[in-house]
């Protein structure tokens with residue numbers, strides 16, 4: 001869990017979300033292990049791998065890890081409140097929200113500078129932007145309802161992948177932990193789904209640096225810029241087949257459930 005390595009020393013594929021699980025505190029790892037050992041044995045065989053071709057060679061995981069993996073438990077931010085640190089720990093370590101909700105580069109490495117700004121799953125499903133850019137439209141109660149029932153404020157039912165996260169993870173949080181998680185999401189920098197900071201924030205930053213806002217973003221040039229930007233979005237957001245959480249690839253995703261994934265937003 002900490003190093004992403006098997007007992008025999010070989011690297012795990014990051015379809016196992018150890019880049020997040022490495023942040024789990026020692027005490028929680030011990031408790032998890034004690035719980036797993038209390039489960040009745042199962043004779044179910046492990047499923048064969050279904051990975052992006054390049055990752056069929058485990059040796060390539062060495063450079064991948066060198067580039068994209070930093071081991072070590074979560075470090076609380078001394079300037080943030082206990083609740084915010086708790087929320088950050090839940091999102092970054094145990095809840096591993098970033099494995100799906102953070103965009104990835106073409107090698108499948110998470111773009112940590114755009115943490116939770118919205119990702120794409122191997123099946124093409126969009127994992128929404130969780131930064132205030134999108135979630136500011138949701139009240140705290142909307143988020144609590146969604147993370148416990150899977151119902152969105154406009155009465156939509158969540159698609160299967162996030163539905164599993166709700167059933168197994170967020171729906172089981174204590175009210176305090178749920179509030180901490182939500183407070184943490186609210187504290188994130190506001191990124192647009194494409195990964196750029198919210199234009200309002202960018203404008204403030206530019207003003208703080210004492211220069212006018214980038215002219216391409218205003219007036220007549222705007223539409224053209226948007227077209228160019230739109231055209232350049234998809235290659236950068238190519239889904240990295242390997243590096244997303246395994247349960248997105250499980251056969252239990254029925255056609256009907258995939259059809260429920262809403263289009264990109």
Ligand code: HEC
Pocket residue numbers: 090091095096097098099100101121125126127128129130134146152157158159160161162165169170181245247248260261262
């Ligand atoms: C296995 C991948 C995966 C993980 C892990 C995951 N999510 Fe999601 N999440 C999704 C997908 C896919 C959607 C889009 C679902 C839909 O459109 O119905 C989603 C949607 C959401 C939404 C709805 C946002 C909106 O604007 O519609 C919220 C809120 C959310 N997730 C929060 C979280 C939090 C918090 C965590 C961590 C505790 C988390 N998710 C972990 C895949 C994931």
